[in-house]
Amino acid sequence: MAQRGFVQLVGAGPGDPELLTLKAYKVIQQADVVLYDRLVSDAVMALIPEGCERVYVGKRRADHSVPQKQIGQLLVDYARQGKQTVRLKGGDPFIFGRGGEELEELVAAGIGFSVVPGITAASGCAAYAGIPLTHRDYSQSVRFITGHLKDDSVNLHWAEFAHSDQTLVFYMGLVGLPKIASRLQKAGRSFDTPLAIIERGTTPEQKVTITTLAEVAKVLATQEIHAPTLIIIGDVVNLYSKLNPNL
Incomplete structure (x- = not known):
């Protein structure tokens, strides 16, 4: 009290x-x-x-x-x-x-x-989008990562994110997403790794955009996507079309 x-x-x-x-x-x-x-x-x-x-x-x-x-x-x-x-x-x-x-x-x-404590955006947005953060067939771990780039620099341990059997969740990563995608590919993550951008997650205005590491820069250049967003990267994103309750 x-x-x-x-x-x-x-x-x-x-x-x-x-x-x-x-x-x-x-x-x-x-x-x-x-x-x-x-x-x-x-x-x-x-x-x-x-x-x-x-x-x-x-x-x-x-x-x-x-x-x-x-x-x-x-x-x-x-x-x-x-x-x-x-x-x-x-x-x-x-x-x-x-x-x-x-x-x-x-x-x-x-x-x-x-x-x-509250439900963090990663679990809330992923659940409402039908994207499990872990799955025995696709991902055995999940990483929560800040995508906020101080002074527009990208100072993260990229080599640690290269393994395909982990899910990456970026908070505050929309502005720096093209750099994030590029660095992940240089670190060894496959160019066709699926990526989900979830806008206004868990609200009636929720919007989910599905793309890949290689295509995300083009998507951002041609579509209007606004913060707040959560970004999920990994093979679990492929389950979106099967498990999303709104599809």
């Missing part, structure tokens, strides 16, 4: 409000103030009670509405005011959500906290 000097870090899931955990829903209903990200869907935001203060602290490429350090300070300030403070993050706070960084700020300030 929230108390004075206490923050609850809550995963909002990938978009569908019914994917919120029961605990996440209860915490949101009890909040005095909610600090929320850009990736929290409108449907989830609609669950926040009237009268609850809402503070937008979202980020997008090259546009941080509130610097990360300031977000931590806001959490500390609201908690010290005795408000039931919720930090609401799209997906899961501990998977590319910078949740650990924000908790470090709370610890340094002596603020108590709890974490309510």
